[in-house]
Amino acid sequence: MKKIVALSLILMLIVVSGCGSEDTVQEAKKVLEIETIDIHTEDTTAYITKNEKVQGSSEIVLTSQVNGRVKSLVKNIGDTVVPTSLLVQLQDTSLTAYSNVKDAQLALQRAQLAEQTAKADIELQKKQLQYNLNNLDGSVSGSNTQLQLAQLENQLIQAELDYGNTQTTLGQNAKQFVTNLKTIKNDLTTLLSDVYTETDKIFGLTDLYDDDYTTFNAYNNMRVYIEGVNKDLYKKLEGSFFTIEQTFNTIKEIDSNDITEDTAVEYSSQLQTLFSDLNYHFSILQEVFTYLGTVEDYSIRQQVLSAKGVITPLQGKFSSFQASSLGQLNSMETYFLSYNDNQTILLKKIDTLRSQIALTKKQLDDAVFTTTLGSERSEIGFDSQLKNSNLTSQSARLGVEKATNYQSKFSVTSPIEGSLVDVMVDIGQDVAAGTPLVKIISQQQQIETSLTIDQLKFVKVGQKVDIISSVGSAEGTVLTIADAADTNGLGFKVIVGLTNSTIPTGLSVEIKIPVQEGNLLLPLNALNIVDTNTAIAYFWDNANKTIVKQIVTIQAILGQYVEITDMIPMEYSLIVSDISNFNKDLMNISLSGQIYSLN
Incomplete structure (x- = not known):
C-alpha cells in the first residue's frame, strides 16, 4: 500500500512538473509589435x-x-x-490632341463602368454569401458548385472583354489599313496613267496622240512592222493595252470615300488584280522589244532602244511600288482573316460559357448546401476588387488629365x-x-x-x-x-x-x-537601401497573415520618400517598424492588438 501511494505521488509530481515546463516555454516566446501603413491609400507627399x-x-x-x-x-x-x-x-496640325482627349475620356468611361459593374457584382456576391449562410445546410457540394459558377462567370466576363478589345483593336488598325489602301490606290492610278499614255504614244494604238505619233514617225514604223510581220504578237500587244485601258478606267472609278473598314478586303483584292494586269502588260512589252530588237532593219532596232528608254524606268518604278504595296495588302488581308477566326472562336467560347453557367445555376437551385468560407476573407477579397477597380479609374483620370494638359499647351x-x-x-x-x-x-x-x-x-x-x-x-x-x-x-x-x-x-x-506621380511612394526610413537601383521592403500580407520580404526597384529618391516601379498587391501593407531582429521560431507578431504565430 505504501508503495502504491509513493508511486502515485511521483506520477503527480511528474505531471505537475511537465505542465509547468510547458507554460514556461510558452511564456518565454516574445512578442514583436509591428506597425503598418496602407501604401495604396496613404496620402504621401514628396x-x-x-x-x-x-x-x-x-x-x-x-x-x-x-x-x-x-x-x-x-x-x-x-x-x-x-x-x-x-x-x-x-x-494642332497633327490632329492628335483632340483625339487623345476623346480616347482618354472613353477609357475613363469604360473604367468607371467597370468599377460600377464590379461594385454591383460584389454586392450580389455578398448577398449570395449571406443567403448561403442563412439558408443552406453546410453541403460541401453546394459551395463547390458556387465556386464553379463564379469561375465560369469570371471566364465569361473575360471572354466578353477580349471580344470587345479585339473589336477596339480592329477599329484602330482598320483606320490605318484604309489610309494605306487609299494611298496605294492613288499612287497606282498615277502609275497606270503613265504606262497607258507612254504605250499609246509609242505604238499609236489609239488616235489620242496622233500629233505625237506623226512627230515620232519612227515609232509608227515599229508598230507597222510588227503588225505586218507578227500578227499574233501584235494582237497580244493590242489586247494587253486595252486591258490596261479597262484597268485604268476601273481604278479611276473607285471613290476613295467608298473605301472603308467593311470594304477594305474587297478593294484590296481589286488592287491586286490590277497589279497582275500591269505585270502582264510589261511582260508583253518586253516580248515585243525582244522580238523587234533582233530584226535586220537597223532603224527599227534603234527605235526599240528609244522605246525601252521610256518603258524600262516605268517598269522599275512599278516593281518597287508593287513590292512595298503587296506586302501591305497581304498583311491587311491576313489580319482581317485572323481577326475573323479569332472572333469566331471567342463567340463560340462565350456561347459555351453561357450554357455552362445556365446548367450550373440549375444545379445550385437543386442543391441544398451551406458555405464554410470565412466572411472575413471574402470581405478582403471584395475590398481588393474594389481597390483594383478604383486604381483603374484613377489611372484613367490621370490619362484624361494628361491628354487635356497636352491639349491646353496649344493655348x-x-x-x-x-x-x-x-x-x-x-x-x-x-x-x-x-x-x-x-x-x-x-x-x-x-x-x-x-x-x-x-x-x-x-x-x-x-x-x-x-x-x-x-x-x-x-x-x-x-x-x-x-x-x-x-x-x-x-x-x-x-x-x-x-x-x-x-x-x-x-x-x-x-x-x-x-511631386505629382502615379507610381507608388514608400517612406525612405521603412526601406533597406541595397544600391542606387534597389531596396528591400517588408510587407504584411493581410490575406495570408504573414510577412513578405520583397526587393523593389527604385525610380527616384524624392525627399523622405522613394518612388518605386514595382506593382505591389492590394492586400499588402508596408511594415514601417524595424523587424531586422525578428525570428519566427522565437517570436510572435502583434498587429493592431492581434497576436499571430508565423510557424
Missing part, C-alpha cells in the same frame, strides 16, 4: 528641394511646348498682360503680370516645341534654379511651389522651363515667380516643389 536666391525683374521668353501652327496672335507689342492672358493660339498664356515687348512668330507659321513665341518684361521677383531630367518630369509650367526663407514664407509659380539642358548638360533652367512676396531681393531661400 518634395524636390533647392536652395537659391531671390532675383529682381527680368525678361521672360515664352516658347512653344508642342509642334503646331500659329493660328492667331491675341496680344500686340506694348500690351499689358496678366496671368492666364491668352497670347498665342496654336493649331499659350502669360504666367505673370507684365508687358509684351516682342512677338517672334507670324500667323500661319509652323513651330516646333522650343520655338520662341513672345517676350514679356516682368517686375515680379523671380528665382532661377536648375533641375535634372529625372526631376523635370514632376514639374510643369503654372505649378505652385513653396518658398521658405528666414523672414517668412511665400507662394511661387513655375513660369518657364528650358527646352534644352544647360552648357554642362546636367540641368534644365527653371524660372519661378513669387506672388505677393515680402522676401527681399538677394535673400537665400529654399524652394519646395511637390
Whole structure:
C-alpha cells in the first residue's frame, strides 16, 4: 500500500512538473509589435528641394511646348498682360490632341463602368454569401458548385472583354489599313496613267496622240512592222493595252470615300488584280522589244532602244511600288482573316460559357448546401476588387488629365503680370516645341534654379511651389522651363515667380516643389537601401497573415520618400517598424492588438 501511494505521488509530481515546463516555454516566446501603413491609400507627399536666391525683374521668353501652327496672335507689342492672358493660339496640325482627349475620356468611361459593374457584382456576391449562410445546410457540394459558377462567370466576363478589345483593336488598325489602301490606290492610278499614255504614244494604238505619233514617225514604223510581220504578237500587244485601258478606267472609278473598314478586303483584292494586269502588260512589252530588237532593219532596232528608254524606268518604278504595296495588302488581308477566326472562336467560347453557367445555376437551385468560407476573407477579397477597380479609374483620370494638359499647351498664356515687348512668330507659321513665341518684361521677383531630367518630369509650367526663407514664407509659380539642358548638360533652367512676396531681393531661400506621380511612394526610413537601383521592403500580407520580404526597384529618391516601379498587391501593407531582429521560431507578431504565430 505504501508503495502504491509513493508511486502515485511521483506520477503527480511528474505531471505537475511537465505542465509547468510547458507554460514556461510558452511564456518565454516574445512578442514583436509591428506597425503598418496602407501604401495604396496613404496620402504621401514628396518634395524636390533647392536652395537659391531671390532675383529682381527680368525678361521672360515664352516658347512653344508642342509642334503646331500659329493660328492667331491675341496680344500686340506694348500690351499689358496678366496671368492666364491668352497670347498665342496654336493649331494642332497633327490632329492628335483632340483625339487623345476623346480616347482618354472613353477609357475613363469604360473604367468607371467597370468599377460600377464590379461594385454591383460584389454586392450580389455578398448577398449570395449571406443567403448561403442563412439558408443552406453546410453541403460541401453546394459551395463547390458556387465556386464553379463564379469561375465560369469570371471566364465569361473575360471572354466578353477580349471580344470587345479585339473589336477596339480592329477599329484602330482598320483606320490605318484604309489610309494605306487609299494611298496605294492613288499612287497606282498615277502609275497606270503613265504606262497607258507612254504605250499609246509609242505604238499609236489609239488616235489620242496622233500629233505625237506623226512627230515620232519612227515609232509608227515599229508598230507597222510588227503588225505586218507578227500578227499574233501584235494582237497580244493590242489586247494587253486595252486591258490596261479597262484597268485604268476601273481604278479611276473607285471613290476613295467608298473605301472603308467593311470594304477594305474587297478593294484590296481589286488592287491586286490590277497589279497582275500591269505585270502582264510589261511582260508583253518586253516580248515585243525582244522580238523587234533582233530584226535586220537597223532603224527599227534603234527605235526599240528609244522605246525601252521610256518603258524600262516605268517598269522599275512599278516593281518597287508593287513590292512595298503587296506586302501591305497581304498583311491587311491576313489580319482581317485572323481577326475573323479569332472572333469566331471567342463567340463560340462565350456561347459555351453561357450554357455552362445556365446548367450550373440549375444545379445550385437543386442543391441544398451551406458555405464554410470565412466572411472575413471574402470581405478582403471584395475590398481588393474594389481597390483594383478604383486604381483603374484613377489611372484613367490621370490619362484624361494628361491628354487635356497636352491639349491646353496649344493655348499659350502669360504666367505673370507684365508687358509684351516682342512677338517672334507670324500667323500661319509652323513651330516646333522650343520655338520662341513672345517676350514679356516682368517686375515680379523671380528665382532661377536648375533641375535634372529625372526631376523635370514632376514639374510643369503654372505649378505652385513653396518658398521658405528666414523672414517668412511665400507662394511661387513655375513660369518657364528650358527646352534644352544647360552648357554642362546636367540641368534644365527653371524660372519661378513669387506672388505677393515680402522676401527681399538677394535673400537665400529654399524652394519646395511637390511631386505629382502615379507610381507608388514608400517612406525612405521603412526601406533597406541595397544600391542606387534597389531596396528591400517588408510587407504584411493581410490575406495570408504573414510577412513578405520583397526587393523593389527604385525610380527616384524624392525627399523622405522613394518612388518605386514595382506593382505591389492590394492586400499588402508596408511594415514601417524595424523587424531586422525578428525570428519566427522565437517570436510572435502583434498587429493592431492581434497576436499571430508565423510557424
